[in-house]
Every structure is written in C-alpha cells, then in structure tokens.
Amino acid sequence: MxxxxxxxxxxxxxxxxxxxxxxxxxxxxxxxxxxxxxxxxxxxxxxxxxxxxxxxxxxxxxxxxxxxxxxxxxxxxxxxxxxxxxxxxxxxxxxxxxxxxxxxxxxxxxxxxxxxxxxxxxxxxxxxxxxxxxxPLETIYEQIPRVRDQLRAEADKLVRSLFTVPDSVPELTLAAAASGPSRDPGKSDAGEMIEMEVAEREYAGGVYRDTVLPFLRNPESRRSVLADQGKAETFFEALRRKMPPATHEVLADLENICEEERQLTRQRRLYLWLHxxxxxxxxxxxxxxxxxxxxxxxxxxx
Amino acid sequence: MAGRIRTTKKLAQRIDRGYFKRLFPISRWRRVLSFVAVGCGLAWLGLHAVAHDQTPYASGPLTAAHAVLSRNCASCHGQSTALGRKIADKACLSCHDGPVHSAAQTFTPACVDCHVEHRGAEQLATSAGRVCTGCHSDLKVKAGRPGIASNIESFTHGHPEFAALRAGSADPAAIKFNHKIHVKGDVPLKCGECHRPTGIDDTWNFGQTPPIPPPAVAGTMPSGRLAPHALMQPINYYQQCSVCHALTFDDRIPDAAPHDKPEAVHEFVSRKLGEYIAAHPADLGKDNSPRSPAEWVRFRAAEDEKQLWTVTCQRCHDMQPGASDGLPGVPETKIVRRWFTKAEFNHSAHQELQCVSCHPNAATSVKASDILIPGRALCAECHGAGVANAGADCSTCHLYHDWNKARPVDGQFNIRQLTTFDVRRGSGALLSMNSGGDLER
Structure with a gap:
C-alpha cells in the first residue's frame, strides 16, 4: 500500500x-x-x-x-x-x-x-x-515450496537430454512435474539425448550433480556459487564454452531456472519484511x- | 536466454488452488501470538482477581498513606453515580477530619477536587493553585464584602503584600533593639549566634538555656503542623543576651538579678543583700549607711534597684512609673513569633540562602520597630511564575483547612476491612461504614 x-x-x-x-x-x-x-x-x-x-x-x-x-x-x-x-x-x-x-x-x-x-x-x-x-518472477508466497519442487522437476527433466540421470539423483517429487513449463515443442526433451562426447556428457553430469542440484535442493543457501547472480552468469558462461553448441539451449534453461530460484529467495526475504x-x-x-x-x-x- | 515459456495458463497450473484454505506459518503464528498475548493479559488480571486484589486497575499508585487501600477500589470508590462509583466526601471523612475553610465561603469543593490521588509520590496534600484561584480570583462571600483580597490569580498576580509589611505596620514588640550595633559594632555577631530554628538544642555562644519555657506560638495555624525547624526560636534574654548584658546590680553581689518581673527582682536583690550583710556585719554604718541590718538592706536595695530600673532594664525596656509599692512596670514585650499567621514559612527549606539574602535590612536597622521580613516581591524572585521557579502554588504557603477547628477522628475499621476486597459486597467499605453500615464478618 x-x-x-x-x-x-x-x-x-x-x-x-x-x-x-x-x-x-x-x-x-x-x-x-x-x-x-x-x-x-x-x-x-x-x-x-x-x-x-x-x-x-x-x-x-x-x-x-x-x-x-x-x-x-x-x-x-x-x-x-x-x-x-x-x-x-x-x-x-x-x-x-x-x-x-x-x-x-x-x-x-x-x-x-x-x-x-x-x-x-x-x-x-x-x-x-x-x-x-x-x-519479476514473483509467485504466491505460500506456493513457493510447491513451485520450487516443480522447478527442480523441470531441471531434472531438462538434464535427461544431456546425460543419464544417475540413481543417486532422487526422483521427481511431484508426479505432475511434466505439467510444468517446458521448452518449445519439437526441441529436445526428456528421453532425447543430445549428441556429444562421452567426456562432455560426464562433465555435464558432474556439474549438475555437484553444483546445480545442491542449489536447487537448498536454494536459500548463500554458499552455492549459483546463489549470486553475477557468479552464476560467469559459471554458466564457462559451462557453455566447454559444452557443444547443441547443449546451450538446455543450459540457458537451467540458468533461467536458477535465476527463478534466486528470485523466489528474494521474494521470501522481502515477504518476511512485508508481513x-x-x-x-x-x-x-x-x-x-x-x-x-x-x-x-x-x-x-x- | 529463455527457451522456457511462462504462459499464464502454465503459471496458473503451478498453483494449488486451495492454498488459501490453509493457514501458512505467518498467519498461523499471528493467530497463535494473538491468543498468547490476550491470554497472558487476562491471566495476569485473573490471578489478581483470585487473590481479591484490584491493584492492577488503579489509575496510578496511591500515596504511602493510602497504599493499604490499594487492593480494594471500593474502599473509597463507593458512591454510585450514573457514570460508575465515585468517591464521596464521607469516605474521606471517615478517616480524616477536614475542618471548614472559612465560615464565609459560598462554595465548598469536594475533597477530591483538591486532594488528587493516584499521582504517585506527589504530595496528596498539595493542590494546584488553580483550585484555589477558582474562587479567589473573583471571591464571593455569603454576606458583605470579602475581608481579604478578592482577585488573586497567582502569587505574582493579585496577591497582596504580606500583612505585616503593608503601610502603617510596625513591629509590635515593646522592646528596644539595635540590629546595626550588634552586627557591625565592637563585638560583631553573626546572625546564627542569636537566631536559630526551633528544635535545635545546642549551646548558645552568648547565652544559656532559659529557665522558662518559650512563649506559645500565636496565629491561626496550629504549631503541630509546622515543620520541625520551620520557625526561628523566639529571642529570649537568657539564650541570646545574658552573657553580654548580665543583670548585675551591686559590686558586693556577684550574682545577676533574674530576668523576671520587678517584684521577683526586688525579692532577689533584698535577699542577696540580706545574706551579704549577715556575712559582713562590719559593713554596717560604712559610707554613711544605716547601722541596722534591715535598714542597710532597704537602703542598699533602693540604690541598686534605681540603677537597675533606670539604666540596666531601661536599656531594652520602656520602664513605666512605679505604682503604690514603688516598683516600676514593664510592658509586655510582644515579640512576634510568627509573622505569617495565615501562611506557613519554613526556614529550614531555605537554609542554603544567606540570611541577608532575604533580610537585607537587618544589618542597618537601628529600631526594633523595623520589620525585617522579606516582601512578596523578594519571595517572588524564586517563587515566581513559569516553569523555572521554586513553586508558587497557593499550597506552598497556605493551608486550606482551618486546623484550629480540627476534631479528632474516631477510628471505625479493622485492618482486614481496609485491605481486602469482598467480592460479595464489593462496594464502599469506607462509605457504608460511615453511613452506619456494618462490615464486621
């Protein structure tokens, strides 16, 4: 007001x-x-x-x-x-x-x-x-946990085009994950693996498992490199340089999901001030x- | 950078549409804390209610004198009115006497109009000046015209000069005294060597403890309500004068005559001369004195008393011609003990000041008829208007009640009645008792 x-x-x-x-x-x-x-x-x-x-x-x-x-x-x-x-x-x-x-x-x-x-x-x-x-990506405060679950599911779905998701990665928590925002029809989706070297695939899997997934699981943590917008941009820029061009669109979507997570974190903090x-x-x-x-x-x- | 598409429909699909039916943390805690806050407050009041203690509802702490009543509002608040229970004068008068202010007054305020309780350490007996000036700024009396100033708005506006200092006033003391000689003469004295507040029993530099009690205090204010060191001790020959002004009357007699009525002085002189001549019979007939002891005593007494009456006593008293017995008369001294007979003045409250600050003419006064108390204007230098003053409310100096008309109060309560709140009765302990109610249980 x-x-x-x-x-x-x-x-x-x-x-x-x-x-x-x-x-x-x-x-x-x-x-x-x-x-x-x-x-x-x-x-x-x-x-x-x-x-x-x-x-x-x-x-x-x-x-x-x-x-x-x-x-x-x-x-x-x-x-x-x-x-x-x-x-x-x-x-x-x-x-x-x-x-x-x-x-x-x-x-x-x-x-x-x-x-x-x-x-x-x-x-x-x-x-x-x-x-x-x-x-700008504000959502209903009370729905933030639910939206975060969906973002994690969406990310999980995206990376299936880069590498085989290992068993250590938990399954999607929401059965409705597929209903979340997705890429345009016809683009690579779950089940369609993008062609790349084995080493690149392993590298992508390692990065997701060690950096992206921990951040998506605990987006409020300030310790992750992805919690800071500037560092996150640098991180994804470096990742794009190492990965083949065919993966860049998926990486951009992952980066976008991380940005949305950061905004939800900001929204939570501002909401606590507001209320x-x-x-x-x-x-x-x-x-x-x-x-x-x-x-x-x-x-x-x- | 986005291949992701955020359509409204897709965003809406993210949301659980029944989310608003559940309480989320902030809303839940808001509700819980509201219950806790209200619960704590009501529990606090409830605990006092169980203990029959109404202290929380007081509009402020009671003064120490009334603190015993703090658990029971109805002790004083007993009079039912349209707006609740008020304090009736009867409730106050069941414990206190409140003598009338003046027989001529046209309006009598309620006790609580002046005596405001629940104001903490503030003196209950002190009332704001406006309570007084409500009448005295335009004073009306039952009949005739007021005998005092009728338009007093404050100490600095409308208050007349002190009665003792008004035109034509003089010190009524029938005595001769020269302040200047005593302050600036051969033996300069300090004020405190002759003037000392009451209640201080100390030796005097130029006197001794008087063998007679000091005179009673005159005036309308009872001395019992004065502060212990409020007044100066009255000037007394033995205390202040006797060392320098001894009443010796004969070289043969070392003792001084008593400071008493001429008859007592005559008896003392004759007795001492008789004792002397009985011990010194060789003095009979010496220097043409009589040869009979009785005649000698009469002869010497006449000589010595002449010296006393015309010189020694005359130094301070206007001795009056002798009556048939040949002894002179001594006018009553009428030394004023209290100058402010309708007000209170407390010397000890002003002890930080030099005496001459308020009595500037004392060092130059040569006549006892000079009135040396300060005037209103001098008092107003400290007790003036505005915030930065030493207090100028009427009650600083004046009492409302005429305590000369005070009557003893017959106590009617026991401690339990005053300290407990009986929820079954719940009202007017003091009032109902005062009205003949029986609170014994």
Whole structure:
C-alpha cells in the first residue's frame, strides 16, 4: 500500500480531528489537572478506543471480502490514519500519564502497536516497489515450496537430454512435474539425448550433480556459487564454452531456472519484511483492544 | 536466454488452488501470538482477581498513606453515580477530619477536587493553585464584602503584600533593639549566634538555656503542623543576651538579678543583700549607711534597684512609673513569633540562602520597630511564575483547612476491612461504614 495522493482526504480528516482534539485539550489542561475520569478525559478515551476498534475492524473486513462494506483500500487508509490518531487521543485521555499497572501496560502496548504500525506503513510503502523490480518472477508466497519442487522437476527433466540421470539423483517429487513449463515443442526433451562426447556428457553430469542440484535442493543457501547472480552468469558462461553448441539451449534453461530460484529467495526475504512486522502489530493490537475493554469497564465502574 | 515459456495458463497450473484454505506459518503464528498475548493479559488480571486484589486497575499508585487501600477500589470508590462509583466526601471523612475553610465561603469543593490521588509520590496534600484561584480570583462571600483580597490569580498576580509589611505596620514588640550595633559594632555577631530554628538544642555562644519555657506560638495555624525547624526560636534574654548584658546590680553581689518581673527582682536583690550583710556585719554604718541590718538592706536595695530600673532594664525596656509599692512596670514585650499567621514559612527549606539574602535590612536597622521580613516581591524572585521557579502554588504557603477547628477522628475499621476486597459486597467499605453500615464478618 503506497501512501500517495489518494491518502490526502484521509490525512486531512485525521489532521482536522487532531486539531479539534488539541484545541479542546489545551484549555482543558490549563484549567484543571487532566484525568481519564473527567468528562473531557472520558470523551478522549472513548474516541481513542473507538478508533482502535475501527482500526481493528480492518482484520474483520478482510475476512468478508465480498461484503459490500466499502473498498478494502478505503478501510486500509482509515486504518492507517485513524490508527495514528489513537496515540494522541489516549495521551489526551490520560493527561500524558501512564497511570497504574493496567493502564501502564495498555500505554506500553499502544506505543508498541503505534511504532510497529508506523514501521509497517513504511515497509508497505517501499517494499512492494522493490518486490516488483527485484522479483519479476514473483509467485504466491505460500506456493513457493510447491513451485520450487516443480522447478527442480523441470531441471531434472531438462538434464535427461544431456546425460543419464544417475540413481543417486532422487526422483521427481511431484508426479505432475511434466505439467510444468517446458521448452518449445519439437526441441529436445526428456528421453532425447543430445549428441556429444562421452567426456562432455560426464562433465555435464558432474556439474549438475555437484553444483546445480545442491542449489536447487537448498536454494536459500548463500554458499552455492549459483546463489549470486553475477557468479552464476560467469559459471554458466564457462559451462557453455566447454559444452557443444547443441547443449546451450538446455543450459540457458537451467540458468533461467536458477535465476527463478534466486528470485523466489528474494521474494521470501522481502515477504518476511512485508508481513513479519504483523507478528508484533496484530497480537499486541488484539491484546490492546481486549485489555482496553477491560480497563474501560472497570474504570467506568469506579 | 529463455527457451522456457511462462504462459499464464502454465503459471496458473503451478498453483494449488486451495492454498488459501490453509493457514501458512505467518498467519498461523499471528493467530497463535494473538491468543498468547490476550491470554497472558487476562491471566495476569485473573490471578489478581483470585487473590481479591484490584491493584492492577488503579489509575496510578496511591500515596504511602493510602497504599493499604490499594487492593480494594471500593474502599473509597463507593458512591454510585450514573457514570460508575465515585468517591464521596464521607469516605474521606471517615478517616480524616477536614475542618471548614472559612465560615464565609459560598462554595465548598469536594475533597477530591483538591486532594488528587493516584499521582504517585506527589504530595496528596498539595493542590494546584488553580483550585484555589477558582474562587479567589473573583471571591464571593455569603454576606458583605470579602475581608481579604478578592482577585488573586497567582502569587505574582493579585496577591497582596504580606500583612505585616503593608503601610502603617510596625513591629509590635515593646522592646528596644539595635540590629546595626550588634552586627557591625565592637563585638560583631553573626546572625546564627542569636537566631536559630526551633528544635535545635545546642549551646548558645552568648547565652544559656532559659529557665522558662518559650512563649506559645500565636496565629491561626496550629504549631503541630509546622515543620520541625520551620520557625526561628523566639529571642529570649537568657539564650541570646545574658552573657553580654548580665543583670548585675551591686559590686558586693556577684550574682545577676533574674530576668523576671520587678517584684521577683526586688525579692532577689533584698535577699542577696540580706545574706551579704549577715556575712559582713562590719559593713554596717560604712559610707554613711544605716547601722541596722534591715535598714542597710532597704537602703542598699533602693540604690541598686534605681540603677537597675533606670539604666540596666531601661536599656531594652520602656520602664513605666512605679505604682503604690514603688516598683516600676514593664510592658509586655510582644515579640512576634510568627509573622505569617495565615501562611506557613519554613526556614529550614531555605537554609542554603544567606540570611541577608532575604533580610537585607537587618544589618542597618537601628529600631526594633523595623520589620525585617522579606516582601512578596523578594519571595517572588524564586517563587515566581513559569516553569523555572521554586513553586508558587497557593499550597506552598497556605493551608486550606482551618486546623484550629480540627476534631479528632474516631477510628471505625479493622485492618482486614481496609485491605481486602469482598467480592460479595464489593462496594464502599469506607462509605457504608460511615453511613452506619456494618462490615464486621
């Protein structure tokens, strides 16, 4: 979610609300000692808690994407800008005091949620663009393991045209490997061996077994020469020089598979940035809303 | 470089179309952590609930004096209102007395309007100045006009000059004293050699422990609420004056006369002269003195007392003409013990200052009628407006309650009642007790 011009109305609305709240708070604080239990304090508290609930409803909204409850983007913008308002509202409510044990815990939770939300908004602003430029072969994050299995199967199928796959190479893990992307019809495929010297065939088998296959099995490892794009290009260039021209197309496909593996690795890392902060933001938000409700009930009782 | 073809269809075939129905690690951990976070918070509250302890819900730590009540909100929060349970004055008054501020006041604030709890180490008895100026900035009284300034907005705005320093005021002490001679004379003294806060029992350089108790403190504030070293000890002849100004009256008698009423002085002088002539009968008739011991004593006493009344005593007191018994009168000294009778001043809180910083005229004063306390403007140099000051709230100097009207509180609770929260009753321990409720169980 990029924070762009489309956010302007929400930003203005948030600033207006903040301005009104501040305009009310200054004379209130100058006239008396601000307390959460005073009438203005209660108003700020209810407003702040209402904004928390509104921000929390974003999660519920995502559970029912087909309901006609407004656009998800609008909900997200409201979540960001009214979520930002919760901290000043609660500070006005408490008179900038942390209070007792429960209220101190709530204030700590609020600050953590606020900071993690800020970090998340920044990440969501910048990382999607990076994802687009750095991972043109992006896939659905949750499907990465499945796609990797398919890439390994596809590579395995390709190299059968270069040499006989030894028994030490595990069989394809997916029976559906054949349905994966393949070369153009009529080109060499599994079962059609390309003609070359025995030594070249053995060399190709060794390279695949020692370098390419370990990388495809563990593409997240940084130790493989194929984990680095520059080194991988050098590696395949050298390989092409040693192999007959008839194999170059297969080698190019192998190189392409390795590049896709690297992109999936980048996608995984960027995805962890994109969504990892939610492991802090969401649980603490839920705790804040639940415990805030307890605080509201008890505080209103006493 | 690609012979591989990535058509949309082929890419779509890679995907397990039911993937979104399963929880993947980040989503699963988000859910697990949410349950853990909420569970931890509720468990923490639950453990306190099981222990009948409501401390977590306090809006801030109670002051030490009330900390014993922290487990039971309902101890104080007992009055049901539309917005929950509030603190009734009765709850406070069941443990504390709160004498009226003024019989003329038109508005009486609730206890909690001034005494704000749950503010930690902040003094519960200290209230913000605006609580006072809410009335005193435009003071109304039940009848007539206010007898004090009626538009005080702060110590620096509207607060009148101290009463003792207003035009026409003078030190009421009926005594003669020259500060200048004592500070800059032949025997220059330091302030602390005569002036010392109360509660400090130390020897005096120029005096001795007085054989009489110091006079009681005058004013509306009970002395028991003053800080231990708040006031200066009252000037007393024996403590501050006796070494230099001994009340000797006759070369034959080494003892000094007592600093007491003329009758006591006369009795002392006559007794000492009688003892002397009984031990020295050869002095009878000497230097044209009478030959009878009784006559000799009467003769010498008249001479010695004349010296005392007209010179020695007169040095400090305006001796009044004698009555029928021939003894003079001594006006009551009326030395002021407390200048601020409607405010508190604590000397020990200002001990880092030189005396002359606040009493600049002390070194040049030649009359006892000079009032040497600092004025409001001098105080305001430190106790002024703004953040960087030593505090200028009304309660820095003034007490709200008239503690001269204080009454003892009859304790009504036992320790268990104050420290536990009974979920079956759950409300207003102090309030219900104060209303005649029975909490014994």
């Amino acid at each position: 990029r924070i762009d011009k489309s956010h302007r109305p929400w930003m203005i609305a948030a600033l207006v609300v903040l301005g009104v709240a501040l305009a009310g708070y200054v004379p209130y604080a100058l006239g008396t000692r601000p307390r959460g239990g005073s009438v203005p304090g209660l108003i700020y508290g209810l407003a702040g808690y209402g904004m928390m609930l509104f921000a929390g409803l974003l999660g519920a909204r995502k559970k029912v994407p087909v309901w006609r409850l407004g656009r998800a983007q609008s909900w997200m913008r409201g979540h960001v800008w009214f979520g930002l308002l919760t901290l000043p509202m609660i500070l006005f409510h408490s008179g900038f005091s942390f209070g007792g044990p429960l209220t101190s815990l709530l204030m700590a939770l609020l600050i953590l949620v606020f900071l993690s939300g800020l970090a998340g908004a920044a990440i969501q602003h910048f990382v999607p663009g990076m994802m687009t430029s750095m991972v 990892g902060w939610l492991l802090v933001h969401v649980p603490l938000s839920v705790a804040l809303i639940v415990l805030g409700g307890v605080h509201a009930v008890v505080a209103l009782r006493y």
